[in-house]
Amino acid sequence: MSTTNYYTIIKRVILIQTYKDKISQSNTIQTRGEKFVFGIVLLKTIYKMFAISLVVVFVTVSYCNGNYDKKRLLRQNLSKRYNPELLPILDSHQPLQIKAKLYVMALQGLDDKSQVLTASVFWYFTWKDEIFRWDHNIEYKNISKLTVKVRDVWVPEIYIVNDVRDMSIRSSGYNKDYVIVRSNGNMTWFPAKELQTSCVVDVSKYPFDTQECSIKMEAWYHDNTSFVLNTIGSGIDMSEVHFVQNGEWEIVNLSSNPFQYQDYADNSSAYSCIHYTLILKRRSSYHLITTAFPFVILMAINLLVVVIPTECGEKLGFCMSQFLTMIVFLTLIGQNMPSSSLTISYLTFLISLQILVSGITILIVAISIYLQTRRIEDRPSFVVRIIFSPLRYFQQNYFKKSFTPSQDSIHEDFTTWLDIDKKLNCGLNILLLLNVIGTVSVFVFVIY
Template identity: 25%
Template sequence: MAGSPPPNSTWYIICTCFLLCSTIQGTLGSRQQKDLLYDLFEKSSYNKLVRPVKNETDNITVSVELYLSQINNVNEKYQYLSMMVWLTQRWKDEYLVWNSSDYQGLDVIRVPASKVWLPDTILYNTRDESSNEPFMTVTTNVIVTENGSVDWSAPLTIKSHCSVDVYLYPFDKQVCRLKFGSWQHDTKYIDYFDDTADASNYNHNGEWDTLEIAHKKELETFSCCPDKTYASVTFRLEIKRRPLFYFLNLVVPCLVISAMSLVEFILPCNSGEKVSLGITVLLSLTVFMLVVAENMPASGSDIPILSRFYIITIMCVSISLLMTILVLNCHHRQTPLPRWMQVVFLQFLARPLCLHVHVKKIQRSNSKRVYEPITQTIYTDMDMGPQEDPIDITTREKRLNGTRNNMRSLSSMESASDPVCREMLRNQRFLVEHFAEKEKTDQLISDWQLVASVLDRLFLWIYLICIVIIDSVIFTQML
């Protein structure tokens, strides 16, 4: 038959009817919400600038919840904390109440926050003038239930003041407070109470760990308006620094560099590098201290213990440099060695410091041309075993006896009448006196070098003991 539908037209008609019914049902659902929004905001002339209470003497109670998401930065120098949080506020709007049965069970709606009244909640201890803008102009939706309860949640990045105690830096714990409250309304109009503080969704920071987050309601009266009481909610956040990065990059280099100052006392005095090494160590510590000072606040109330560690270490290195200069001064002297220094350094201090100095006096004639008796010494190190003097005592005594005999022979031949012979005797006498003077000078230099060696070893032990005690005390305070 012409014009008859195709065999599968029945199924086509059924599918079309099903889709049409679904569209009508969805339109009805959207129409219910549209009617509700019209009744709440248009028909009732809802004004978001008016506090949503029917009785002006009633106040609005706002609950504040804070969920910590992430700590962005803790700035010790400028004393502020930057973090990402989820802030939730709940209150009751008496003009956003309806009966869900009139709208086919529609009991919850979501509307832009810009369409409803919002409390003027701000962060009191903000460090950024733009930090309070998200509280007033946030673009998220609010959840409104049929009993007028309004739930407003927003993810925020806030920057608050935080008094950072840097005494134990970098092994420190910090307590920061976030204070939320109304800026214009006292408790007669808006009251706050603390509800929840949670850090279970905290994304761990590489530098800081969260130890505790607590909340507390506070009532305050300000001097500007003593007859008004303002309510606020303070969240207390306790965090702890992870010190591994700072320990490896600040503490360990300081320990290694300060340990290098011990090499000053180990280097031989004639190497010429003792003072240069001390100055290099001192400059290196100064550079590291400047790095620490860049991150510290310019406060005169307290000094970080890490800065104290650097200051004390620099002072110790400076003292070690002065010790080295004193040792070098003794090492290069050529004046006669005082008797008390010989007794104190070569007899009493040498052996306790693991140094052996053997002293043997060599008697000389009382001739006016031969100088006073000198002290023959041999220096040995207990750690390395005895070291023989390049010219042993027997050889030196033979040389001195020969010098005495030559002096006697020259004295007996001075009366010779031959001018050539007398000239030769004078030249020979000059040479004998020259070598005798040189021998005396060498002996004086040797004695002072022995005193310098003993003094260097004494300073080494004093410096080592002081460094161990100071570092132990400082690390005990750090940990």
């Protein structure tokens, strides 16, 4: 149906409508002859429009049925001489070349305890089928490709060997998948799957850790004489349309490594495989606010015990409060920290160290308060003086300004319980100083 015929029909309808309006307005048609002529013209126009519509519908249906019949005939002819269980190659001496690329759609998460990476992916596989092909220029015109079910054609049997749930690349809805077939035999297959692959997690630098996980795709039942796996481009990428960011992990790098490995039972056979590597970095903003920052604040507050005088009765209460706060804090953040015994986070060691330091501080403060109640003339035993002699040496050599010659002579001849108290407080100061230096050093090491 040409465009000119449509325009002609539309013009006639408009003229009839205009003529009808004039009749109703001017009331000029009074005779039977004029009414009869008007009716004839209207019937002819309606008849032509109806006939043209029937022709258009008939041509469209005929074309669609003809094209559908050709596709059905093509499928039948191809299926007669095709076996989906046999490798679709004519020369058995040349292996089938299969190209693959992995697209990551979403990263559900990385379980630190079970050491399992969960990700939604799909593959792009392409290969050339030398049997399932046709000439679309002669017998099957305008049919350049077909969409067939995977059960009707040969597809590679590939496994994800480090998948902890289902190693086959064919998902549960495999029979519902389709393969796009070109007339020259090029096959395109897009299998999608939710992977749960094993991944060795090193949480020693938590929450600033970076993990390296792999997806190991291998051909188990077909060696390299049957088909060979190759990558397309980089071999792995993030889907630009479907990719969804993960709130805890960031994908830093993606890479692939195609290679062949020897069969441990038969050294003459080699199998093709591709190992995909994902470098994941933990997003540390949340952990900095909820874990690292409160930890630094508690450690800084713990230093205030130095400036509180022993005579103040609240010094021991302050130390007890710090000790209990640190224990509660460790319990709370322990729920969010990775629970693995293979590698333990440095942060866990630091928190445990702070609890130990707080416990030692309570012990020293309690002893110091007790010594304040002893009489000055009471002389410590010889064993006590031997134990505290290193602290005395440290005081005399590094804090000489706090001792006068007369005091030095007194300390050489006579040591009181108050002297022991001073040495205990000096040891506490040294312990807290070393604690701060060690904690800062570990934080710098973990971050960088």
